[in-house]
Amino acid sequence: MTLVGKSTKTLSVLAASVILLGSLSACDDGRKGAESYAQQLAGGLSGLSVGSIRFDGVDGAEADKKLKAIVKGLPDNKPAVKVDAVTVDGDKGTAKLSFDWTLSGAHWSYSTEAALKKSNGEWAAQWVPALVAPELKDDEVLETARQAAPRADILGAGGKVLVTNRPVVNLGIDKSRLNGKDAGASAEQVARLADVDPGGFAAQVKAAGPQAFVSAITLRADSAEAKALTSEKLAQIPGARTVPGTLPLAPSRGFARAVLGTVGEVTAEQVEKSKGALKAGDVAGQGGLQARYDAQLRGQEGVVVRAKASAPASGSTTENPGQDEGRVLFQIAAKAGAPLKTTLDPRLQSLAEDTLKDIAPASAIVALRPSDGAVLASASGPGSNGYNTAMIGQYAPGSTFKIVDSLAMIRNGMTPDSTVSCTATASVDGRTFKNAPLYPASEVGSIQLRDAFAHSCNTAFINARDKVSQAQLSAAAQSLGVGLPSDSLAFDGYLGNVPSSAEGTEHAASMIGQGKVLLSPLAAAVMAGSVGKGAPVTPKLVLNSDAPEPAPGATASSSPSPSASAAPIEKPITAAESTKLKDLMRAVVTSGHAGFLADVPGAPVGAKTGTAEFGMDNPPKTHAWIVATHGDLAVAVFVEDGGLGADTSGPLLKKFLVGAAG
Incomplete structure (x- = not known):
């Protein structure tokens, strides 16, 4: 009887344990699985690659294709995406995601929500464009436009302007004006006018698109070389033309050039060192003060992000764009550079x-x-x-x-x-x-x-x-x-x-x-x-x-003094010693x-x-x-x-x- 009573008690304990475990299981509403899925989704969106992610109603490959189409008009950099919160109600849930893009040095931050659904024991999100950006519609994509900041002047003694935007002309080939003529032959003729490598310029022209203007050289508008490029002379070369513009220039080509430097299209090295601040096609300082203080002079470019229709609206044309400009989702105005003051007279x-x-x-x-x-x-x-x-x-x-x-x-x-x-x-x-x-x-x-x-x-x-x-x-x-x-x-x-x-x-x-x-x-x-x-x-x-250290990608030469001590001079020259030395120099x-x-x-x-x-x-x-x-x-x-x-x-x-x- 004793043994039987003991067994009965043991069975009762086991039964209670089963009931308790069942209660604990019932309390697990699937949150861990939903949270795990949300983290995977955030990781895929951070890398702009969701082909391996499960979605409700569409496979990952199709979702990935849609995602890449949406962000094609954005820069190559990727967003930082984090999971802010996950809520679960039975087999459904919501994941709140925060996005942070770095665009032209500015941060575009916002939140979206992913509708979650559990099916066959696995969680998945419903694919909608609004998962990528707020209120984005099925027929919309994202696009950015950059606004260059006005580059600041370099000033001399008394605030006199040394470097400012001055008129230039760009001599080159406009391929849309070739009218079937040989692009290579025209390019070689323009190259000889510009005194640049004919073969290299011809290769540039051939590689450019059919509507492109390819510049061979930029000349000061008031230079003798620019004035010699008469319309009669250019008309003899199919596709040859000049395009006016402006560039930050000193009063003359050689004026303090080794000190001031120049401004031109960025090099691959500058792009790499800038950590995203510069992109191919940008202009930046090349040597001298222009390079050393490029960030100060260049300012901060503006950027706008729009949600645009993936195809032009019916009836719109390039002359009448209608709604093609889209909805503005984010905008930072360009900030002009700050002038650099120097002592040069x-x-x-x-x-x-x-x-x-x-x-x-x-x-x-x-x-x-x-x-x-x-x-x-x-x-x-x-x-x-x-x-x-x-x-x-x-x-x-x-x-x-x-x-x-x-x-x-x-x-x-x-x-x-x-x-x-x-x-x-x-x-x-x-x-x-x-x-x-x-x-x-x-x-x-x-x-x-x-x-x-x-x-x-x-x-x-x-x-x-x-x-x-x-x-x-x-x-x-x-x-x-x-x-x-x-x-x-x-x-x-x-x-x-x-x-x-x-x-x-x-x-x-x-x-x-x-x-x-x-x-x-x-x-x-x-x-x-x-x-x-x-x-x-x-x-x-x-x-x-404002920038005591060389700017990213700066190309200015540096030759520091070998005496590295910044300590005060132990025994500076005195007025009495100066008087004797002045006697000698006189x-x-x-x-x-x-x-x-x-x-x-x-x-x-x-x-x-x-x-x-x-x-x-x-x-x-x-x-x-x-x-x-x-x-x-x-x-x-x-x-x-x-x-x-x-x-x-x-x-x-x-x-x-x-x-x-x-």
């Missing part, structure tokens, strides 16, 4: 470029205002072939570096009246150093530092090497703003390199601005300007940089190599010439340098293969100073 920039226009080797003129560091002109001559020689060139400065030597010597107790030893030659570890071939014999011997500086006696400074360490040279250079980072420019710049350690012949070479000492023309102007100011000059070019004009500057109108000019050997030729080629101060103006002139600084760069400097004074 248009008059001085043009003057610098005109001064260098006939110089065949690489060359540069940099002019800045020492009082505030504003770079007023930064011109790289035609021989630089587009390279920014003025701001990032790296060259031995030759005797212009004696400004640094002299500061170090003054700090060791010397004055302009102190005596130095100017010998015919100086021997260091078996290497013989000489003065320039035309160095005056009357200035050899024990002479004042002022005279050694004015006539540029190499041996006097080399003979002082034991009293001026390389570390002192490096410190003196930094006191004059040389060898420091160029962050203050908010652009690419090189402010020189003066090693803090060097021995023997290398140290001796440093004393005459050779060896491993390197400056750019910008750095040389900073050096001279710091003497004029009586304090280190911090150069400035960009005044309102002597170069009154009794030395730069007497031709004595009649420059205005404030007295102080200067220093420089000639630096380079290369392996015998005799070696030389860089020609000269730096000067003239009131609140500091200028450096450089010619890469220019002979003597006084002979080559000197006249260029005088032309610039006289023009600037006028």
Whole structure:
């Protein structure tokens, strides 16, 4: 009996368990299955691929075809789709989905609902276009249109416009006007007019659609080349025509080109680096400030998303589109770019470029205002072939570096009246150093530092090497703003390199601005300007940089200073030291190599010439340098293969100073 009672009790417990499990099963309303399906659906919509998803009343392949037709008019990017909520009522349910598209940098966000149905134990959604976008109808598709933002100007000193939209003409082939003529033959004729590769342009024309206009070259509307494209000349080539337009351009083709850069169709590399901000066919900055600050200048393009009929409405035409424009679902207005303000003075920039226009080797003129560091002109001559020689060139400065030597010597107790030893030659570890071939014999011997500086006696400074360490040279250079980072420019710049350690012949070479000492023309102007100011000059070019880092896909060259420290200058030049250096620089004009500057109108000019050997030729080629101060103006002139600084760069400097004074 006991056993029987125990068994009865056990059976009762088992029965209760079955009832409890049944109750729990009844509470499972299918939510987990519905939620799992909703997640699959969201994943398929996120990838714009729903071929493997179950749908009610239509198979996945057909739903996928409909989905792709709906979104064909949208960009290639895909939406982020998430499941916000799932509700279940028996074999039916609803999934609320949130969509987020990134279109031209803007977010189009909205919610849709999927009607769910459970059949044969499996959940599926009813396919309707409104699953993809709110209230989308069966005969509608999505389409975007982009509105370009007005590109901002680049401004110079005083807010004067440097770069703005100016008229251009595009020369090319309009295939709709060929009238059966050979496209290749016409393309080759236009290519010869445009001075572009005939074969390459002909291939472009052949690959384009039958109604396409294919541009061979874009010309300034006021250029001689554009004016030569008369209607009579174009009529001789089937399909040839010009199309007017505008482009952001400087006043002239070469105006500050290495600094400003240009604007043109984006490269594949720019598109890739932009992470969706740029697309093929867009225009963006190519080099210089246009590339560095492209995002600021380009602004934010506008975008509109419409729901449109998949086929034109009955009776509508291209002239009378009727309802074809569709319903606006999302719209962001274009936002114009912000102007970029710079310190460049248009008059001085043009003057610098005109001064260098006939110089065949690489060359540069940099002019800045020492009082505030504003770079007023930064011109790289035609021989630089587009390279920014003025701001990032790296060259031995030759005797212009004696400004640094002299500061170090003054700090060791010397004055302009102190005596130095100017010998015919100086021997260091078996290497013989000489003065320039035309160095005056009357200035050899024990002479004042002022005279050694004015006539540029190499041996006097080399003979002082034991009293001026390389570390002192490096410190003196930094006191004059040389060898420091160029962050203050908010652009690419090189402010020189003066090693803090060097021995023997290398140290001796440093004393005459050779060896491993390197400056750019910008750095040389900073050096001279710091003497004029009586304090280190911090150069400035960009005044309102909203994008301190290079923009995505930027192609501007970068050549940072090797001195990576941003710490304050340990011992900046003082007013008293500046007075002594001004004495030396003025002597170069009154009794030395730069007497031709004595009649420059205005404030007295102080200067220093420089000639630096380079290369392996015998005799070696030389860089020609000269730096000067003239009131609140500091200028450096450089010619890469220019002979003597006084002979080559000197006249260029005088032309610039006289023009600037006028």
